[in-house]
Amino acid sequence: MQYKIDKGVRSENVILDIRDLSLDYVMPDQNIHAVIDLKLVARMGKITALVGESGSGKSTVALAVMGIQDKNAVISNGEIYLAGTDVLSLPKKDKRSYISNRVGIIFQDPIDSLNPLLTIGEQLVEAVLIHEKITKNQARTIALNQLLAVSLPQPEELMKKYPFMLSGGMCQRVMIAIASVFRPLLLIADEPTTALDVTIQAQILHQLDSMRKRDGTAILLITHDLGVVAEIADDVCIMKDGHIVESGTVDDIFYNPQHVHTRQLLAATL
Numbered sequence: 337m338q339y340k341i342d343k344g345v346r347s348e349n350v351i352l353d354i355r356d357l358s359l360d361y362v363m364p365d366q367n368i369h370a371v372i373d374l375k376l377v378a379r380m381g382k383i384t385a386l387v388g389e390s391g392s393g394k395s396t397v398a399l400a401v402m403g404i405q406d407k408n409a410v411i412s413n414g415e416i417y418l419a420g421t422d423v424l425s426l427p428k429k430d431k432r433s434y435i436s437n438r439v440g441i442i443f444q445d446p447i448d449s450l451n452p453l454l455t456i457g458e459q460l461v462e463a464v465l466i467h468e469k470i471t472k473n474q475a476r477t478i479a480l481n482q483l484l485a486v487s488l489p490q491p492e493e494l495m496k497k498y499p500f501m502l503s504g505g506m507c508q509r510v511m512i513a514i515a516s517v518f519r520p521l522l523l524i525a526d527e528p529t530t531a532l533d534v535t536i537q538a539q540i541l542h543q544l545d546s547m548r549k550r551d552g553t554a555i556l557l558i559t560h561d562l563g564v565v566a567e568i569a570d571d572v573c574i575m576k577d578g579h580i581v582e583s584g585t586v587d588d589i590f591y592n593p594q595h596v597h598t599r600q601l602l603a604a605t606l
């Protein structure tokens with residue numbers, strides 16, 4: 337089957353295809369229309385950047401894809417096709433495992449995402465064992481290799497450490513190692529470098545880039561930083577007030593922006 341995103345970019349390798357998604361947060365006095373008629377596609381081995389200012393609805397989209405949105409969130413319309421299946425139509429009992437077997441996620445604050453009471457090794461081995469029926473020793477070997485794959489030195493030593501003993505950049509690499517343990521079809525990275533300083537940011541982006549090249553992972557990169565987008569993304573969706581106001585290839589967006597909001601974002605970056 338052929339899919340399409342704006343401006344005629346066609347691909348059969350669509351991993352995530354969000355169609356006309358609308359999501360409200362129901363509040364006692366009002367409904368917040370956080371996502372409105374949103375269309376977005378992420379392709380195998382490619383990086384789709386979802387860009388927008390704070391509060392535009394980016395994380396809401398990520399959480400909806402993961403099926404872990406807040407309790408007061410109501411999806412009023414649309415479909416979220418993941419590897420060809422609309423996850424919104426799956427029975428509740430199947431939904432969680434369907435998604436978690438296909439999607440990994442990393443967040444802005446890696447230290448908060450790791451369990452402070454378990455060593456890095458325990459957390460990685462646990463992640464491996466969730467997805468593979470193998471012995472603990474075999475899982476340990478895989479865990480060590482995962483740490484090497486994200487360029488973390490002395491993995492043997494690192495396995496014994498607790499998250500608070502690591503820098504933010506190291507924690508984020510551990511999160512990438514955990515997220516890539518089961519070779520997800522899709523990785524969602526929600527502002528993965530915002531909390532890190534500039535040199536470390538570049539290293540983390542490099543890790544994401546090699547993950548898509550090595551494993552063919554489709555990456556949905558959420559960011560407000562167009563500099564990051566220019567460096568690494570293939571496709572770009574610009575979000576404002578719950579809408580995608582423009583989408584296209586990175587060249588379309590940077591060299592031929594159509595929407596006034598895209599131009600404003602670009603102007604603010606220069």
Ligand SMILES: Nc1ncnc2c1ncn2[C@@H]1O[C@H](COP(=O)(O)OP(=O)(O)OP(=O)(O)O)[C@@H](O)[C@H]1O
Nearest residue numbers: 361368370389390391392393394395396397406408
């Ligand atoms: N549980 C909730 N209940 C009510 N409103 C919410 C809830 N979660 C988010 N919102 C609102 O929905 C809108 C979109 O929020 P969201 O967190 O998705 O934005 P974002 O683009 O990720 O912002 P940021 O760049 O700051 O992370 C915002 O107006 C936010 O205040």
Ligand SMILES: [Mg+2]
Nearest residue numbers: 394395396526
């Ligand atoms: Mg957010």
